Amino acid sequence: MSEQKYGADIVVNSLVNHGVDLVFGIPGAKIDRLFEALEHPSLGQKVPKLIVTRHEQNAAFMAQAFARITGKTGVVIATSGPGVGNLVTGLMTASAESDAVVAIGGQVPRKDLYRLTHQSTNSVALFSPITNFSSEIQDPNNISEILANAFSAANGVKRGAAFVSLPQDIDDAPVDIEALEQVPAAKQGAAAITDLDWLAEQIKQAKLPVLLVGARASDDQSVAALHTLLDQVNLPVVETFQGAGVIPRELEETAFFGRIGLFRNQTGDKLLQQSDLVITLGYDAIEYEPRNWNKENNLNIVALDTFPVQIDNNFVPQRQLVGDIAQSISLLTSRIAGYQLPEVSQGILRALKADLKLSDEPKYTPAEGNLNHPLSVIKSIQAHVTDDMTVSTDIGSHYIWMARHFKSYVARHFLISNGMQTLGVGLPWSLTAAMVRPNVKSVSVSGDGGFFFSAMELETAVRLNLNTVHIVWNDNAHYDMVKFQEELKYDGASAGVDFGNIDLVKYAESFGAKGLRVNTPAELDAVLDEAFATQGPVVVDIPVDYSHNYELASQLIESEG
Template sequence: MTDKAGSAATQCGAEMIVRNLVEHGVTHVFGIPGAKVDRLFDALVDSPIETVVTRHEQNAAFIAGGIGRITGKAGVAIATSGPGASNFVTGLATANSEGDPVLAIGGAVKLADRLKLTHQSMDTVAMFQPITKYSAEITSPNAVSEVVANAFRFAEQGRPGAAFISTPMDILSMPASGPVLAGRPLPDAGAAADEAVAEAAALLEKAQRPVILLGLLASRPDVAQAVRGLIARTGVPVIGTYQAAGAVSHDLADRFGGRVGLFRNQPGDQLLHEADVVISIGYNPIEYDPWLWNVDDARRIVHVDVVAAELDTHYVPAVELIGNVAASVAALTAKVGKLARATTLEEILGDYHAKRRGDLLEARSTSKTAVHPLQIVRELEKVVTPDVTMCLDMGTFHIWLARYLLSFRARQMLISNGQQTMGVGLPWAIAASLINPAQKVISVSGDGGFMMSCMELETAVRLKCNIVHLVWVDQQYNMVEMQERKKYGRGSGVDFGPIDFAMFARSCGAQGIAIRSADEIAGALRTAMEAEGPVVISIPVDYSHNHLLMEPLARLGETSAAA
């Protein structure tokens, strides 16, 4: 940083913000400048932070959220006042729902103009309060460090989420002084109270059919490691929500009963239904509504989390282990031994693994111009090695992949299910590539979701990201169509026209490959994985088997749609 930005005596508010970001370990910021916040972008030039200009503020927030999910440290996005800041809304709501730490900084009109009907005047602090953990305005240049430090602490502590700071235009230019309040580690909670751990252990020892339900915090590397110890020690069957992908290691795959979410019709739902005790670890009801999986309230719940449970008629824990989740799981593991294996649960586990293998082996499309979803999954299995990160957008494809494509590394597969946000796939992939530039990232979207963030393909090209992005093409908002068809017997408002995605990719400077048959998938993936820089592969998909995704299991009765 230059003397101009580094001098506490002469720096302005914008330079003070940048100084704080540097001291908090920020290496990249994502966003779009504007007149109300250009002083901040100017100050970034004199810092070691790389400014990544995006093509839309929503995607800047998505990329920052991806940084937060993978690293545990808040990613940072910056936008100008008015519509620049308001474009953050979907990105911050998504991050807050998914437990991803993000700090968004939005420009604002001068303090004296806040109550006037002037250009780009907007109460963004009030706007973001319902969808963030922290929303505040810097009203004095000498309060910069306090506001920034607290924003980072709120975003990263406990159950992580989003924080927003409003920066009035005049505050950015005023002289600023004071210490930087960085370098102070967050106080780390210890394990849950010994009495609660002992009570949970006793409940488990008496259980006839215990099952572990993993939530989004379980996919954090430290928690995943502790979870694996618990599974290995007890032998208890384990399932996960979509966001818990990767928490179970490959050597424990025989204990894994699949993922649950959206529709109550999976083997994992059978396991939950048969369970007399459910140990929920890092689970948030937003991932999968309790009324869907705890139908008759017949099972006792051990809630293991960093925060107390939000009580629900169908989610009233018998025991709560509140504290550091990894430490609480480790403490519980130390108090229990190998638990008896219930025949009913073992049969369900066996059926799950057999059906998954059979479905993948037998899947074929009856269409001559489109590919069965599981034919794509089969080929992806061959290239998704432990060092490859996957980022899934939202759509029907996301259900097929969540159910059939396994992952065994914490945070290897990024999935959204809190807000079910379309458009996150490519921005998350950019984040993953920036964090590990030597590794390949595979992102997947439908043709509808891709067009919501496709402009960032140019950003990925500019950053030389090693991304392979698959676009599943069917010219519909298919996940909506699937559910409309089940409810009403027809689709409505879901159709749109074709786009040549390979040509679009080339127009952005990326490589583009158009698949025409299942036989071409393996070669296209091989070419893309060996290429440098972004590659887009478009694949025509046969979704005629979608009804299977919603079919009820006889033992559970009629499924319920939650999407």
């Protein structure tokens, strides 16, 4: 006689059928059978590996990083009430930043859904505005089909989060059905041939066409197609922060002209202002608002993406080319082969390349002898990071410096939250990178404020013996990204930005991780040498001089409104 199956078994089998090999989460009474099925499978039953975290928000961040790094679907599971409530920030971030995540949340039994019962909440309504899909399972026979539709929605033309509410009695229900097999994803073709022919002619007639590459063009296929294009046609490229790494080392000198985001004063901003044709590839307005990079509303824009763009006053493309980005780029390549920039434009690019290189050099001496200049810290990190390592940056002043100046030559190896700009992502993202890329170090960079949003996950890193280096830019207990921008706005005054100091070395050691501190700038390289030579989790405390942050917002091009 076959062993009795329950709703939880159908959930697990559905995950397996959708290729899920890793799930993140925290259990609770309303969803405990699902966790039992994951940790104690029936004989011969295949299950994804469960990673138990210390906070549901961090579990969602880890699932998001899994999606971004692998191109697969990240999965997170939490219990009812506050468990699913703690997923909100992570799922909101995943949807904003086009990362495919399926969240399964526990729920009270169906008979208690509309009673004032312990942990009863309308979680479907909670997640509807911030996900691609939000539904509650009402019949055990519908478990697999609802999960299948959640996976489909998360992996649509604009990827994002999907949420499925699993009432306790559905989780516990005896079933005699089988989980559905995965339905092959619907595939897009290239953009319309007539539009590609038209764009090819626009490029040939342009004097300085520029490619602005965003998050949705950073997948492996699109990046490979872009490299083929740039091997044949010398076009300048500007990356958004989430498009970081689309230009490899061998194309850096000819094609890479920096990243743009936040303050409008970068080399890439200057290039866009001189371009007579800006082609956006997989660019989402949330990455860097058009009202900043096209403030004067005078740029000639064409958008190439997987779905129509959101039109606004500063983003009205001449034409939209909608379809598979990689296929569209490949067809475009054959149509513009032989195009060369005019000599005048090549001179403009040489000047801008010199400007880009100059921006990476420290120009000021730190205010105090024991502090490190941000660019010196980046230079040392750069010297220790290989191209196959993953670097995850949190949000804070360090994020602006890193996004502008840290070089990455492989797409999706420099992870940045530039949609929601979510504080606390750095450490959880790096843990996932260490799991899925176990043969190399995983590096995260955070401020002393953001680090403690998720620092409890050091225990997870130690428990799993993850090969991670967590670099904390310590500015002596401030939320500095807020602080310096408030000071710019309010004549040097700031509010609500101070907190207490925590000894980072002792904190790390209390978890069983290694803690290191850079006591003087002269020690920086040696301390990072030790950190990168250490097996297992390491936390490095680097006192940083943020007195130069005002430079980040200086010399704006027609300063932002």
